[in-house]
Amino acid sequence: MLFTLLPWLHTFGEKTHVTIHVDDSYKPYSYEHKKQAEGVYIEVLKAVFNNMIDFKVTMVPIAWQRGKQIMAKGKGFGLAPVFFHGHDWPYLYPYSLHFYEEKILPVCQEHIRPKDRKVWPNNYVGLRINNVVGFDGWGGEKFRQFIEKGKIKYGEVRGIENIILMTGLGRADCFLAEESSFDAVYSSLVKSRQFDIGIRYSSLVKGPVIGLDPVYIGYSQIAIEQGKYPFHKKFMKNFDIELYKLKKSGSVANIMRKAFIEH
Incomplete structure (x- = not known):
């Protein structure tokens, strides 16, 4: 049967x-x-x-x-x-x-001076900001409104490693990340010399925490x-x-x- x-x-x-x-x-x-x-x-x-x-x-x-x-x-x-x-x-x-509970924050190229940009997302108008594919809860409602109005350029990238490398190459000004995840992957990339600061990649700097999830x-x-x-x-x-x-x-x-x- x-x-x-x-x-x-x-x-x-x-x-x-x-x-x-x-x-x-x-x-x-x-x-x-x-x-x-x-x-x-x-x-x-x-x-x-x-x-x-x-x-x-x-x-x-x-x-x-x-x-x-x-x-x-x-x-x-x-x-x-x-x-x-x-x-x-x-x-x-x-x-x-x-x-x-995850801490969400923007990570930017050093020249963007994210530590001085304390008001999210208002201080990030005019920048290109990437995010991990599918993580559409990050950034908040006002961030999404700014994207729809064209005040912020937005893209999505698969995986935290790829988004770090792309930003280091200057293909975006900033990206959104979970702090501990960024710390772990960024440290690993630097130690393995996949992220050679000053040779191929620019330095990345964390901005203020914009969400606790x-x-x-x-x-x-x-x-x-x-x-x-x-x-x-x-x-x-x-x-x-x-x-x-x-x-x-x-x-x-x-x-x-x-x-x-x-x-």
Whole structure:
């Protein structure tokens, strides 16, 4: 007899098998290496998932835009790491407890003097500012209005490494970044001599923090409404409880400190 095995029926022993899609190019937080998910956030999520005794969770790295499309079409259960988009992504809801808070800031060529440009985005009118593809929550509503009115030139680039290198070559004045992610990748590029300041690339300088954004797992509202994952309430509650325990014990902070060194 032929039948279709539903995603939520995949089991590992007594456990329900669950797939969470994760960003494949957001170093050092979440990225793909040898077809596996790695990164600082991945280590935190692994620690939580390992404590969820009723579930076997697999994290699948995916291009960010593709991940959003899968959630919008109801073809996947959860996507991480995401900011809260309940107000503008109708397909992604609800959200887990947050497991980190990111600091978003502009990084610019040195001659732009970003440290003197303290009012965002008003002090950045007339500049070309790039952003990571799909990270449309960065910069705020007024920034988006300035882009629509042509006051700021805007572009999107895939991956933090590419956006750093392009700006260093003078192909943009500034770009938006998460501070710790920029610090880690920029330092790695300089140490590996892929970013030779003064030879091929210009110096990059961080501007003021323009946003503080908690990071979550976001769940596909479309898939849940279609009944594709009847375990969703149990999974979400279990994840939040185990994450809460790890945060309260200080384990999340310890995991992240160690993971930043390794990644």
